[in-house]
Structures are given as C-alpha cells and as structure tokens.
Amino acid sequence: MADDIESWLKKNWDPDLTVREWWEKLGLAGWSAPNLPIDSFGKGYSREETVHVQNAIAAHGALGAPGGLGLLLAAPTIAVHGTKDQKEEYIRDIVCGKKAWCQLFSEPGAGSDLAGLTTRAVLDGEEWVINGQKVWTSGGQIADLGMLLARSDPEVPKHQGITYFAIEMDQEGIEVRPLREMTGRAIFNEVFLTDAKIPKGNDIGGLGEGWKVANSTLSFERAGLGAGGGSQAGGLALPGTKALDLDKRAGDFLTGSVRGEPGPSMIAQTTGMLIELAKSNGKVNSPLVRQALAELHTLNEIARYTNLRQKALKVSGLDVPGIGNIAKLSMSDILRKTRDLGLELLGPRGTVHAYDKDARKVLDEVVPNAFATIITELSLFAQGPSIYGGTDEIQHNIIGERVLGLPKEPNNDKTMPFSSLPKNA
Amino acid sequence: MNLNFAFSEEQEELRKSIKRFLDDKSPISEVRRLMETSDGYEKSVWEQMGSQLGLQGLAIPEEFGGSGFSYVELLVVFEELGRSLACVPYFSTIALAANALLTTNDDAAKKEYLPKIASGESIATLALSEDSGRFDEESITLRGKNNGSGYTLNGSKCFVIDGHIADLILVAGRTDKGVTLFAVEKGATGLETIQLSTMDQTRKQARLTFSDTPARLIGDEGAAWPGLSKTLDLAAVALSAEQVGGAQVCLDTSVEYAKNRIQFGRPIGSFQAIKHKCADMLLQVESARSASYYGSWIAAEDSDELPVVACLAKAYCSEAFFHCAAENIQIHGGIGFTWEHDAHLYFKRAKSSELMLGDPSYHRELLAQRLGI
Numbered sequence: 001m002a003d004d005i006e007s008w009l010k011k012n013w014d015p016d017l018t019v020r021e022w023w024e025k026l027g028l029a030g031w032s033a034p035n036l037p038i039d040s041f042g043k044g045y046s047r048e049e050t051v052h053v054q055n056a057i058a059a060h061g062a063l064g065a066p067g068g069l070g071l072l073l074a075a076p077t078i079a080v081h082g083t084k085d086q087k088e089e090y091i092r093d094i095v096c097g098k099k100a101w102c103q104l105f106s107e108p109g110a111g112s113d114l115a116g117l118t119t120r121a122v123l124d125g126e127e128w129v130i131n132g133q134k135v136w137t138s139g140g141q142i143a144d145l146g147m148l149l150a151r152s153d154p155e156v157p158k159h160q161g162i163t164y165f166a167i168e169m170d171q172e173g174i175e176v177r178p179l180r181e182m183t184g185r186a187i188f189n190e191v192f193l194t195d196a197k198i199p200k201g202n203d204i205g206g207l208g209e210g211w212k213v214a215n216s217t218l219s220f221e222r223a224g225l226g227a228g229g230g231s232q233a234g235g236l237a238l239p240g241t242k243a244l245d246l247d248k249r250a251g252d253f254l255t256g257s258v259r260g261e262p263g264p265s266m267i268a269q270t271t272g273m274l275i276e277l278a279k280s281n282g283k284v285n286s287p288l289v290r291q292a293l294a295e296l297h298t299l300n301e302i303a304r305y306t307n308l309r310q311k312a313l314k315v316s317g318l319d320v321p322g323i324g325n326i327a328k329l330s331m332s333d334i335l336r337k338t339r340d341l342g343l344e345l346l347g348p349r350g351t352v353h354a355y356d357k358d359a360r361k362v363l364d365e366v367v368p369n370a371f372a373t374i375i376t377e378l379s380l381f382a383q384g385p386s387i388y389g390g391t392d393e394i395q396h397n398i399i400g401e402r403v404l405g406l407p408k409e410p411n412n413d414k415t416m417p418f419s420s421l422p423k424n425a
Numbered sequence: 426m427n428l429n430f431a432f433s434e435e436q437e438e439l440r441k442s443i444k445r446f447l448d449d450k451s452p453i454s455e456v457r458r459l460m461e462t463s464d465g466y467e468k469s470v471w472e473q474m475g476s477q478l479g480l481q482g483l484a485i486p487e488e489f490g491g492s493g494f495s496y497v498e499l500l501v502v503f504e505e506l507g508r509s510l511a512c513v514p515y516f517s518t519i520a521l522a523a524n525a526l527l528t529t530n531d532d533a534a535k536k537e538y539l540p541k542i543a544s545g546e547s548i549a550t551l552a553l554s555e556d557s558g559r560f561d562e563e564s565i566t567l568r569g570k571n572n573g574s575g576y577t578l579n580g581s582k583c584f585v586i587d588g589h590i591a592d593l594i595l596v597a598g599r600t601d602k603g604v605t606l607f608a609v610e611k612g613a614t615g616l617e618t619i620q621l622s623t624m625d626q627t628r629k630q631a632r633l634t635f636s637d638t639p640a641r642l643i644g645d646e647g648a649a650w651p652g653l654s655k656t657l658d659l660a661a662v663a664l665s666a667e668q669v670g671g672a673q674v675c676l677d678t679s680v681e682y683a684k685n686r687i688q689f690g691r692p693i694g695s696f697q698a699i700k701h702k703c704a705d706m707l708l709q710v711e712s713a714r715s716a717s718y719y720g721s722w723i724a725a726e727d728s729d730e731l732p733v734v735a736c737l738a739k740a741y742c743s744e745a746f747f748h749c750a751a752e753n754i755q756i757h758g759g760i761g762f763t764w765e766h767d768a769h770l771y772f773k774r775a776k777s778s779e780l781m782l783g784d785p786s787y788h789r790e791l792l793a794q795r796l797g798i
C-alpha cells in the first residue's frame with residue numbers, strides 16, 4: 001500500500017496542474033478518500049491506512065485531498081445509504097473537489113435535540129418544497145450542495161418523520177447569511193429556506209429514514225473530529241465552485257500558511273510547538289510546566305494508541321466501547337489544555353491578539369513571537385469543538401445510555417407525536 | 426482584627442449609583458462600540474465619572490483632592506466595572522497609577538498628580554512589565570540615569586494597560602541604586618507609543634519605548650520596589666473584584682439560559698449535566714467573592730496580611746472567572762460561540778485578566794513563599 005501511493009505520486013503529482021486537474025486525478029484514482037468503499041471512489045482502507053496515505057501525500061510535497069464536509073461527511077454517508085446513481089453523481093464530484101457541501105442539520109430550536117427540527121419538507125408533484133431555518137452552517141457561503149434534514153411527517157414521533165436530502169444551494173429559495181464567531185471570523189452561517197425546491201428522487205436513504213442516515217453522518221463527524229488523527233496533507237485549497245481555487249495552480253497552495261481554523265491534526269502537532277515555546281522562554285524549567293507538557297503529550301499519545309487498538313479489534317469485528325465519543329471528548333479536553341498551557345507559556349503576550357491583518361503586522365513587528373499567533377488563534381477556537389458535532393454533554397449521555405446501557409432520563413419525546421411536544425418560543 | 430464582612434447602607438447606595446451610571450452610560454452596546462475604536466474609551470464619560478460621581482477620587486485622601494474613602498468602597502466600583510465591562514481607563518489610573526503614587530513618600534508628586542486624577546482630568550498608568558511579560562523585581566531593566574540636571578530613561582515597557590491614552594506614565598526603571606519610580610508625561614521627548622491589538626478588546630495595551638526621555642524622579646532613588654510590590658498587591662485585589670463582577674454575570678446569564686432553553690422537550694437546566702455546572706459556578710463565584718471582599722478589607726485596614734491575601738485572591742478569582750466564562754459559552758452551545766453573543770467578551774476579559782499581573786501559578790508560588798512554605 002505504501003509503495004502504491006508513493007509510486008502513484010511520483011508518476012502523477014505535478015505542481016503546474018490546476019487544482020481541478022490534480023484533484024480529478026487524485027479522486028478518480030481512489031486517493032482522495034481511500035477510506036471509502038471501492039464502489040464509492042475509495043479503496044476500502046481503514047482509518048490508519050487512510051492517515052498513512054494523507055501523510056504520504058504531505059511528505060511528497062503534493063497538494064492534499066479536497067477538504068471540507070463533503071469528503072468528511074457527505075461522501076461516507078452517501079456511500080452507505082445512497083443509491084448507485086447518487087454515489088456516481090455526488091461522491092465523484094466530492095472526491096474530485098468539484099462540489100463543496102455543507103451540513104444543514106442544526107436549527108435555532110434544535111441543536112443537541114437534533115430530532116426536534118422543524119424545517120418542513122412537503123411533496124408537491126415531482127418536487128419537495130422546503131421551508132424553515134438552519135443555523136451554524138459551516139461553509140454555507142461556499143457550498144454547492146447541502147446535506148439537509150427536514151421533517152417530512154410531523155404527525156409521527158419525532159425520530160420517525162425526518163428525511164435526509166441532498167439540496168442544491170444555488171436557488172432562489174435559499175438565503176445564506178454569514179454569522180461572525182468569537183474568533184472574529186465568519187465561517188458559519190444562517191440559512192433561510194423559503195419554498196426551496198428539491199427534485200423528488202433526492203432523498204438519501206429513503207422517506208422517513210432521515211434520523212438513521214443522520215446518525216451515520218454524526219458518527220463520521222465524531223470520528224473525523226476526534227483526537228488521534230493524522231497530520232493534514234500538505235496545502236489547503238478549498239473545493240467547490242465558489243471558493244474559486246479550482247483553476248489556480250496546485251503548487252501555489254503548498255506555502256504552508258494556515259487558512260481557516262485549526263483542525264484536529266494541527267492540534268496534535270501543537271504539543272511539540274508548546275515544548276519549543278517553553279524551551280525558548282525558559283519556562284521549561286518550571287516543574288509545573290513540565291508536568292503540563294508531559295500530560296498533554298500523554299493525552300495525544302493515548303489517543304493515538306487507542307486508534308491502534310481499535311484497528312486491531314476491528315479485525316475481529318470488535319470495537320473499543322464508545323470509541324468515537326471517547327475520541328471526540330479527548331479532543332475537546334486536549335484543546336482546552338493546549339489553550340490554557342499555551343497562553344500560560346506566552347504570559348501577557350497571550351493577551352494580545354490580532355483580529356485583522358494590519359494589527360497582525362504591528363504585533364509581528366513590535367512583539368514578535370513565532371508561536372503566539374497560532375496559540376491565540378487556537379485558544380479562541382478551542383470553545384468550538386466541545387459544542388459542534390454533538391456537545392461534550394451529549395457525548396457523555398451517549399456513552400452512558402448507548403454504550404453502558406444506563407437507564408435514560410425519563411422522557412416521552414420518543415413516543416408522542418412531534419406536533420404535540422413542547423418547543424422553544 | 427475585627428472585620429465587618431457586610432456592606433454599610435452608604436456602600437450599598439454607592440453600588441446602586443454606580444450601577445445606574447453604568448447602565449446608562451455603558452450598556453453592552455456602548456462597550457461594543459468603544460472596543461472597536463482605537464482610543465477605547467469615551468472622554469466625556471470618564472470626566473463625568475470623576476467630576477460627578479467622584480469615582481476616581483473615591484479612595485484618594487482628601488489632602489490630595491479625593492474623598493478619602495477606603496478600599497472597600499473602591500472594591501464596589503471595580504466589581505461593577507467588571508460586571509459591565511465598561512471601557513474606562515479606571516484600572517490603569519486607579520488600581521495601578523494612583524496606588525503607585527500613594528505608596529511612595531513623595532508628597533510633592535502626590536499633590537501635583539493626584540488631584541488631576543481625582544477630578545477625572547487625567548488618565549494615568551503604571552509601566553512595569555517589559556518584553557519578558559514578568560512582574561517581579563528582577564525583570565525591571567529599563568535604565569534611569571541622573572545626568573546632573575535630571576533623569577533620563579532608556580529602554581522599553583510592554584503590555585502597558587492604557588499606555589496609548591495615558592497623560593501620566595509612572596515608569597518602573599533601574600538606576601545604579603536599584604529599582605526607581607519615574608514619572609513621564611504624554612508627549613515627552615523620546616517617548617514612542619505603539620498600541621497593541623488586544624484579545625480582550627475592551628482593555629487596550631501599548632508598548633512604550635524611551636530614548637533619552639526626560640523623567641521626574643518619584644520618591645527615593647533605588648527604593649521603589651517595596652511600594653511597587655504593594656501597588657501590585659493592591660492592583661491584584663482590585664482585579665479580583667472585577668473578576669467577581671464578571672464571573673457573576675456569567676453565572677447569571679447561564680442560569681437564565683438554562684431555565685429558558687428547551688431541548689428534548691424540557692429546559693436544559695433540568696439536565697443534571699447543566700444543573701451541576703451552574704451549581705459549581707455558584708460555588709466558585711461565592712468563593713471568589715469571599716476572597717476578594719476579604720482582600721479589600723485587608724487593604725482598607727492597611728494590614729500586613731495584604732501580600733498573602735492579594736496573591737491568594739488573584740490566583741483564585743482568576744481561575745473562577747475563567748471557569749465561569751468558559752462554562753457560560755458551553756452552556757449556551759452554538760450561540761455562545763458567536764461574536765454577537767456577549768459570552769466571548771467575558772471569556773476574553775477573563776483570560777486576559779488571568780494572565781495580567783502574573784498568572785495563577787505565579788501567584789500561588791508567591792503565596793507559598795509569603796506563607797513561608
């Protein structure tokens with residue numbers, strides 16, 4: 001396998017290709033998402049093997065696979081629940097980076113209680129008509145398609161009346177409004193759906209089956225966001241028609257500059273960075289700092305070991321109990337600890353932060369510090385992962401109820417018709 | 426010592442009038458407006474605080490233009506400022522600069538500078554930390570030199586709170602005799618001020634460089650450290666009160682949201698995961714309040730317990746505030762991560778004030794030393 005990817009890269013990588021050309025080669029050869037099954041433009045690889053491929057691409061100095069929620073969430077979900085035609089249409093465009101996806105799940109009234117969503121889907125002849133509001137939609141402003149959860153039947157209990165659709169974002173009935181985050185950036189959005197249209201056959205996994213399909217997506221999300229992942233393949237170009245990266249030269253994305261927000265892989269690497277920082281300013285001599293650095297290293301390593309153990313168990317059809325939830329919870333924890341230790345190491349330098357380019361120029365000149373920008377960025381972002389992809393509290397509930405089989409809190413929301421449940425004003 | 430751990434009627438009245446003033450002049454919309462400006466404060470509000478409410482002069486002795494109240498009254502101001510996040514250079518001017526002056530024996534300087542501070546005419550700050558970001562005696566390297574006709578300064582100071590707008594900068598420097606306090610006025614020759622963009626945009630900082638900058642000696646040459654050390658202790662107590670005010674807001678906001686936000690057909694506060702978080706926040710807020718209030722009484726009594734209580738309060742209240750601010754975001758879910766919601770303003774204030782004047786580990790180490798552990 002290692003030889004396969006390396007020899008393929010030798011033959012095919014050329015920095016002068018456009019991003020579009022490069023991703024088409026990578027995707028059709030099965031290297032964009034080798035974790036996908038063979039009938040879905042993948043190679044049926046395990047997570048470890050996939051990480052290995054990503055690392056090999058990075059080590060070769062080639063542009064990595066198209067990132068984003070298409071590859072992370074939509075492709076593996078469609079690979080499991082989609083029809084043959086849907087795989088051919090949607091997954092092909094995802095692995096080749098031609099189309100970008102967003103996740104239209106959360107609503108103002110339905111976050112943790114995702115099944116409480118109220119966006120309506122009503123069939124009208126040959127098309128579905130969609131009305132409602134989605135929120136916190138990451139990448140909504142550059143998405144071509146959305147994974148949409150909508151209520152197709154409000155008169156059955158809430159988990160039963162949901163359908164999962166693929167929806168075109170470019171249409172009159174959809175308005176995307178960026179929302180600013182505490183980091184100062186606007187990655188997520190509000191999405192208003194007003195008589196938006198979806199052709200009849202565009203449900204994924206069948207009518208009323210949306211909850212089951214959504215749970216697949218959520219488990220891919222946990223796995224993808226969890227601790228113990230590999231390093232990000234070199235370079236970051238954005239997929240889809242709106243980011244306008246496709247016709248640029250692939251080699252130009254390899255400058256190593258971080259674009260957007262820190263991902264799990266980057267976070268694992270920051271422990272090494274904190275060690276460097278502590279050495280550079282002498283704080284490495286403090287026993288407290290040494291303890292904290294060793295602890296962070298431990299947590300990152302354990303996440304990696306757990307993945308290795310999972311891989312071994314998988315061979316005999318077993319899992320580490322709660323593996324996805326554990327990975328996600330440890331990521332939240334590692335991030336918080338990285339934030340606090342990183343800022344402590346910076347001291348007052350950690351209280352200054354640039355929210356725009358001009359301010360950054362001043363800070364780089366006046367209080368230069370090779371580590372500060374990445375640490376303060378990460379520190380502001382660190383509050384996100386314990387919320388998105390199922391909050392820390394929800395992960396604990398899942399472990400308690402689904403993994404350990406503890407009794408659920410008493411509730412009748414699984415049996416009552418959705419229309420008669422209490423909701424947010 | 427016999428401490429009265431309750432506020433008097435006058436003190437409660439003071440709190441109410443400050444609250445009214447801040448509700449009126451500094452609602453959160455105004456905080457958000459000012460934090461985006463480069464000065465970061467509203468001159469007329471600052472002047473009113475001084476001239477109408479007398480807040481700047483509250484704990485300045487009457488002989489220097491103040492009204493001679495104690496640190497207990499001052500704590501009330503800091504707590505309310507921490508609650509509102511009001512963008513005013515009060516911490517720098519009062520907790521740092523006024524204390525730095527009051528802890529010297531230089532009556533001439535006090536007579537010259539304190540009345541202007543008390544009236545709200547003047548903004549002042551203390552420039553102590555340097556690029557190393559430390560707050561201990563050894564870290565002070567900026568050079569002061571007596572060249573016969575007076576002193577000149579050479580070197581730089583960093584992370585100086587409100588350094589970009591201060592009319593008066595009290596500079597901790599070092600001469601051949603040791604750590605020495607100097608006064609430099611805005612616009613002095615050889616003084617260069619560069620504003621630093623801060624994570625907590627409600628509190629601005631600057632880096633100052635001094636090149637042969639003329640300065641006035643304050644107090645005795647080489648004898649400034651004990652006064653500065655006491656100033657840092659007093660400032661730590663003031664900061665702890667701000668932290669209590671901020672933490673209380675985080676608790677209140679969380680509880681309110683937990684009562685109203687419905688998921689799974691019930692308020693999220695009915696889930697023990699959230700209920701216990703709120704209960705734990707209360708525990709920390711009330712503990713922080715005890716530490717901070719005790720600190721202010723100790724400061725008011727001018728007791729020699731101050732060095733111990735100051736670092737105890739700074740370490741505990743910093744962590745309590747940050748804990749509450751982070752939990753507040755978590756309890757709010759997605760909306761807590763937005764710029765639009767105020768949770769991040771408190772989060773950033775909490776983190777910055779935790780790192781200011783030395784972080785909790787530093788203060789616990791100081792505490793251990795001061796206790797003789």
Ligand SMILES: Cc1cc2nc3c(=O)[nH]c(=O)nc-3n(C[C@H](O)[C@H](O)[C@H](O)COP(=O)(O)OP(=O)(O)OC[C@H]3O[C@@H](n4cnc5c(N)ncnc54)[C@H](O)[C@@H]3O)c2cc1C
Pocket residue numbers: 102103104105106107108109110111112113135136137138139188384387388389390391392393394397686688689693696697698699755756757758759760762
């Ligand atoms: C940076 C970011 C990016 C995101 N991107 C997307 C995206 O692309 N697409 C998308 O659909 N969504 C996205 N989200 C939304 C995210 O999935 C939700 O914010 C999350 O599911 C929580 O929902 P909520 O915000 O409504 O909070 P709520 O569900 O209202 O939760 C509020 C608090 O109550 C707690 N709580 C709720 N129920 C329980 C319970 N049963 N037991 C104990 N505690 C409970 C929660 O843990 C939380 O602390 C994103 C969020 C963030 C922060």
